[in-house]
Amino acid sequence: MNRRTVLAAAIVSAATALSGQAFAAEPVKVGAIECLTGLNAKYGTMIKPGFDLALDEINAKGGVLKGRPIELIYEDSASQKEQAINAAKKLIGRDHVVAILGPTLSSEMFAAGPVANERGIPIIGTSNTAKGITDIGEFVFRTSLPESDVLPVTLKKAQAKFGIKKVALLYSNDDSFTKSGFDVFKETLDKLGIEIATIETFSTKDTDFSAQLTKIKSLNVDALVVSALAEAGGGLVLQARQLGIPKTVPIIGGNGFNSPKIAEIAGDAAEGVISGSPWFIAKEGAQNQNFVDSFRKKYNMDPDQFAAQAYDTMYILAAAFDRAGEADSKKLRDALIKTENNGLLGPFKFGADRSPATAEGVVVTTIKGGKFTLLQ
Amino acid sequence: MLAQQLFNALVLGSVYALFALGFTLTFGVLRVINLLYGFYVAAGAFAALVAVQSLGLGLWAAGAFGVVTAGLVAVVCDFLVLTPLRRAKAPELSSLIVTLGGVLLMNSLMQIAFGAEVRRFPARLLSQDAIAIGPLLVAPIQLVIIATVFVLVAALFWFMERTRLGTAIRAVAERPDTAALMGVNVGLVVSGVSFLSAALSAAAGILIGLDFNAVHPYMGEPMMLRGFAIIVIGGLGDIRGALVAGLALGFLEVMTAGYLSSNLKEAVAFTALILGLWLRPNGLFGRASGKRA
Numbered sequence: 001m002n003r004r005t006v007l008a009a010a011i012v013s014a015a016t017a018l019s020g021q022a023f024a025a026e027p028v029k030v031g032a033i034e035c036l037t038g039l040n041a042k043y044g045t046m047i048k049p050g051f052d053l054a055l056d057e058i059n060a061k062g063g064v065l066k067g068r069p070i071e072l073i074y075e076d077s078a079s080q081k082e083q084a085i086n087a088a089k090k091l092i093g094r095d096h097v098v099a100i101l102g103p104t105l106s107s108e109m110f111a112a113g114p115v116a117n118e119r120g121i122p123i124i125g126t127s128n129t130a131k132g133i134t135d136i137g138e139f140v141f142r143t144s145l146p147e148s149d150v151l152p153v154t155l156k157k158a159q160a161k162f163g164i165k166k167v168a169l170l171y172s173n174d175d176s177f178t179k180s181g182f183d184v185f186k187e188t189l190d191k192l193g194i195e196i197a198t199i200e201t202f203s204t205k206d207t208d209f210s211a212q213l214t215k216i217k218s219l220n221v222d223a224l225v226v227s228a229l230a231e232a233g234g235g236l237v238l239q240a241r242q243l244g245i246p247k248t249v250p251i252i253g254g255n256g257f258n259s260p261k262i263a264e265i266a267g268d269a270a271e272g273v274i275s276g277s278p279w280f281i282a283k284e285g286a287q288n289q290n291f292v293d294s295f296r297k298k299y300n301m302d303p304d305q306f307a308a309q310a311y312d313t314m315y316i317l318a319a320a321f322d323r324a325g326e327a328d329s330k331k332l333r334d335a336l337i338k339t340e341n342n343g344l345l346g347p348f349k350f351g352a353d354r355s356p357a358t359a360e361g362v363v364v365t366t367i368k369g370g371k372f373t374l375l376q
Numbered sequence: 377m378l379a380q381q382l383f384n385a386l387v388l389g390s391v392y393a394l395f396a397l398g399f400t401l402t403f404g405v406l407r408v409i410n411l412l413y414g415f416y417v418a419a420g421a422f423a424a425l426v427a428v429q430s431l432g433l434g435l436w437a438a439g440a441f442g443v444v445t446a447g448l449v450a451v452v453c454d455f456l457v458l459t460p461l462r463r464a465k466a467p468e469l470s471s472l473i474v475t476l477g478g479v480l481l482m483n484s485l486m487q488i489a490f491g492a493e494v495r496r497f498p499a500r501l502l503s504q505d506a507i508a509i510g511p512l513l514v515a516p517i518q519l520v521i522i523a524t525v526f527v528l529v530a531a532l533f534w535f536m537e538r539t540r541l542g543t544a545i546r547a548v549a550e551r552p553d554t555a556a557l558m559g560v561n562v563g564l565v566v567s568g569v570s571f572l573s574a575a576l577s578a579a580a581g582i583l584i585g586l587d588f589n590a591v592h593p594y595m596g597e598p599m600m601l602r603g604f605a606i607i608v609i610g611g612l613g614d615i616r617g618a619l620v621a622g623l624a625l626g627f628l629e630v631m632t633a634g635y636l637s638s639n640l641k642e643a644v645a646f647t648a649l650i651l652g653l654w655l656r657p658n659g660l661f662g663r664a665s666g667k668r669a
Contacts, residue, residue, distance in 0.1 A: 039492050173639065200638045205598045207588035210384035211633035211641070218377045231494040235588045242506045243380070244513045265589045267499045 027071035028064060028327045030317065031091030033102040033112060038079030043127060043306055044104045048074065049299050050126075050310030051101065053291075058314065064321040070314075077103050077112075084108035088115040088123070098327045099124065101313060106130035106177075113140045122333045126313045127306050129255060131180060134354040139333055141354045143313045145278045147181050147255055149359035152188045154276030155225070157364040157375060158252050159192055164223045166195040167252075168216040170209075170236070171227035173201040181227035181254035189225070197221050202236075204229060209236045213243045227254040234265025241269035250274055258305065263370045273367045278345050279308040280365050280372050288344055312343035379511045381634045382627075387518045387587070389626020390525040391580055395599050396606035396618040397532060398576030404613025405549040405569045407468065411475040412453055413577055413603070414596030415482045420446035420578020421585040421595065422490055428497060435501045442582050443575045450574030451567050453478065459566075486593035496589040521583045528579060529619060532572075536615065545569060549613065605645040609652035611659015620660055624648075 032051060034044035055072055063069040073095050075087035084103045091097045092115070100123040103112050109128045116123035117137030125133060125142040129150075134140050158164060167189065171182035189196055197219045200212040213236070216224065224240060226233060233256055240251065250272055253262070257275035266273075281292060281302060291311060295303040303311075316339055321327065324335035340349040346361030365372040395417070402410045424442030427433045433441060457478050461471050502520070506513040536542040547555040548565045556562045580599070585591040606625055610617025625645060633641040656662055 042493065200633075201641075202638060203598075203642055205594075207584060207590050207595075207598075208384075208388055210388070211381060211630040212638045214377060214380045214384060215634050217380075231590060231592075234494075235590055238504065238589055242504065242513065242515045244506065261494065265494065265496055267504060267589075269504070 025063070025068050027069045028321060029071050029073060029095055029097045031073050031075065031087075031095060031097035031100040033075045033077050033084055033087045033091070033100060033104075033108070035079040035104040035108075036074070036076040038077075040079040040105060044077075046304050046306040047102070047104060047126060047310040049295065050303065050307035051314050053295055053298060053307075054311045054314035054318075058318045064318050065325070065327060068327075070318065070321075072101075073097060077105075077108050079105065079108075081108055081111035084112040085115055088112040092116065092119050092121055097121065098329050099317065099332055101126060101310075101317070103128075106133060109133055109140070109142075110136070113137070116140070120333075121329050122336060124313060124317065124336075126309045130177070138354070139329075141336060141350060143316060143348070143356060144309055145356050145359055145362065148184050149356070150276045150278065150362050151181065151184045151254055152191075153359055153362040154252060154274065154364050155185070155188050155192060155194075157276075158223065158250065158274055159194065161375065162223065162250055164194055164250075166197050166219075166221050167223045167225050168198050168200065168219060168221045169196050169225045170200045170202070170212065170216075172204045172206070172229070172232055175204045175229065178204070178227045178229060178254070178256065181256070185225050185227055185254065202228075202232065204232060206232060207235055209239050210243060213240050213245065216240075217243055217245050221249065223249055224251045226251060227256070229256040230259040230261035231265070233257050234262045234270070237262065237273055238266040238269045241266075247272055258365075260304075260372075263367050270367045270370070274364065274375060276362050276364050277305055277372075278361055278363075279305045280363050280374075282371075282373060283344070283363065291344055308344045312341065312345050312348065315343055316341045316348065377634075380513065381630055383512050383514065383518075384634075385627040385630035386623075387521055387626075388630055389623035390522055391583055391587075392599075392602055392606060392626050393619045393622025394525045394528060394576060394583070395580035396603050396610065396622045397529065397615060398573030398580075399603045400607040400610060400613055400615060400618040401569060401576070402573045403607065404615075405545055406454075406458070406462075406566060408458060408471045409468065409475070410454075410458070410573075411472065411479045411600070412450070412457070412482065413573065414600035415479050415486075416446045416450055416574040416577035417581035417584070417596035417599055418483070418486055418591070418593050419449055419581070420574075421581040421591045422486065422593075423578070424582045425495060425497060425585070425591055428501065438501075439579070439582050443578045446578030446581075447571035447575040450570045453482075454570040455567070459563075462566075483593050483596075490593060492593060494590050494592045496591060497586055502586065515587070517583075517587045521587060524579065524583060528576065532576075532615065541565070541568060602645050605649040605652075608649055609656075609660060611656075611661055614659050614661060617660045621652075 034047050035041050036044045055070060059069040077084040077087055091100055100116050100121060103109050104127050106128040109125050113123055113136040117139045122139050127144050128142050129144055129147050133142050172178045202209055233253055237251055253275040258277045262273060263270040320332055320335040320339040324331040337350055349357050351357035364375045366375040399413050420442040423445035424438045427438035427441040457474050458471060503516050506515050544560045544565050547560055548562055552562055606621045607618055610621035629641050629644045632644050
């Protein structure tokens with residue numbers, strides 16, 4: 001035997017050994033499509049560690065389906081719809097995944113969801129909050145609470161606490177996310193019998209809100225209700241206080257306010273800002289404490305709600321695999337519907353529309369000393 | 377409420393005017409619609425931010441650093457992008473397209489370097505608590521803005537009318553070839569104007585960043601939309617026109633949002649643009665074309 005034959009023989013035997021080992025506990029393949037780069041990378045890069053942390057815990061305890069580890073294959077959507085579609089096609093066609101997690105943005109789900117749905121692959125959004133996500137088809141799920149569940153809880157709690165009777169409603173009118181938040185706010189305010197003294201708009205890119213706020217100040221309202229992304233929201237809060245709208249008039253925000261950016265941009269002016277969230281870092285309970293500790297230890301940063309939602313979703317998926325009994329997409333879908341979980345976001349199960357069945361887990365928070373705390 | 381709204385308008389209009397001055401100067405002298413101009417807003421703000429955070433400079437030093445840095449970046453950009461076109465005597469459309477490419481490239485590079493998220497200047501630079509002056513509530517930064525804008529505008533007028541380089545700039549604006557024959561160093565004047573206009577843009581960027589706590593790579597974009605309207609209404613290349621039109625636009629926007637509907641605020645600049653072109657096609661002060669800057 002010359003050297004080359006020996007080498008070839010070695011490679012063949014090594015390859016056989018490897019494949020034999022892999023066969024013993026063949027991983028269950030799952031895909032994940034997230035914004036890891038691009039404008040919305042801040043969301044995807046929090047979701048990924050959430051998945052990874054849960055995945056490590058699950059696989060360390062023996063995986064799913066009696067000892068098979070879950071293998072998670074990431075694809076970057078780069079915050080683009082087209083890329084999300086390509087990622088879904090690749091994961092299904094080439095990697096033969098059983099299920100897909102993500103995509104990050106609602107707009108990406110509207111693009112990639114139909115691809116997975118047509119091929120009968122369950123696709124589970126962990127961060128999509130827009131209306132109509134699960135109407136795409138019966139293989140489309142989401143574990144994130146839609147705004148229409150979160151915002152009413154926020155308003156009710158604020159009304160009870162501050163006795164709010166008359167508000168000014170503000171929103172940025174050039175963004176579908178903030179517009180849909182505005183619609184929910186308006187509907188809820190009408191339902192609660194709260195008078196809307198004025199409705200003011202601004203653009204997502206606006207930095208100057210002084211004209212609108214000066215007008216609102218003269219109307220003597222009990223609260224400001226704002227549907228804006230964190231960037232514009234932070235500036236708005238700051239200017240409201242500078243223009244002399246007193247701190248006794250609380251500012252209530254939508255999902256966009258649910259971000260540390262608000263306190264970062266507005267500084268002291270952000271004190272007392274109210275928003276609702278499916279999760280927040282100081283939530284009580286050992287399970288949450290463990291999650292926050294492990295997350296900090298592993299990634300050297302604080303988790304946010306997107307990480308928490310991703311973490312819970314991975315556990316829901318693992319439980320559904322065990323319930324399905326085999327790595328089959330159709331059986332997994334049927335199992336997901338029946339799966340219940342008691343995770344970081346509270347008790348969870350899917351409703352008939354494959355969205356979360358209850359808003360029980362929603363917490364209403366207020367900023368104190370620059371940090372989110374529970375509104376008592 | 378009216379007094380406060382008028383003050384709001386003065387602050388907003390001052391920033392618009394400052395931004396538009398450099399824009400109109402570039403056009404008046406270089407005969408170029410320089411879309412890169414919007415990039416200098418963010419470039420100046422980020423340079424000042426770096427100066428504060430990494431070099432530990434104070435407010436005024438960091439502001440000066442940002443202004444000078446953006447000016448130097450502009451000299452380099454214009455030399456690379458516009459000088460070859462000027463040599464080849466390319467039509468105005470070429471420079472428009474080239475600077476469009478330039479601004480997309482530069483904004484993306486900024487985003488790679490600093491990320492897309494909104495940043496802010498540290499709160500320690502300037503108190504954010506409003507001061508009561510009569511019926512007005514005024515943030516310290518707003519006083520800084522008004523003072524800075526009026527000092528810079530006065531300095532610009534003095535520079536253009538009373539100094540040798542200012543005279544040279546006006547000569548080049550009139551007729552570059554003749555100016556060159558009379559011994560004016562056209563290359564130097566062009567670089568000087570690039571520097572000066574980018575410095576004004578950067579100053580506007582830093583003041584916006586300080587006032588609204590929002591520094592990000594795309595902060596120049598909404599300003600460019602207004603900038604276009606202002607320099608057309610004021611008369612292309614007309615410094616006095618840009619000053620008046622900028623202040624007027626700020627006034628109209630605030631009054632519209634305050635007393636009509638905030639939904640209409642975005643439409644103000646474009647309505648004014650159409651009316652301006654219709655009623656005073658040569659600009660507010662209506663000088664015939666060719667006698668600019």
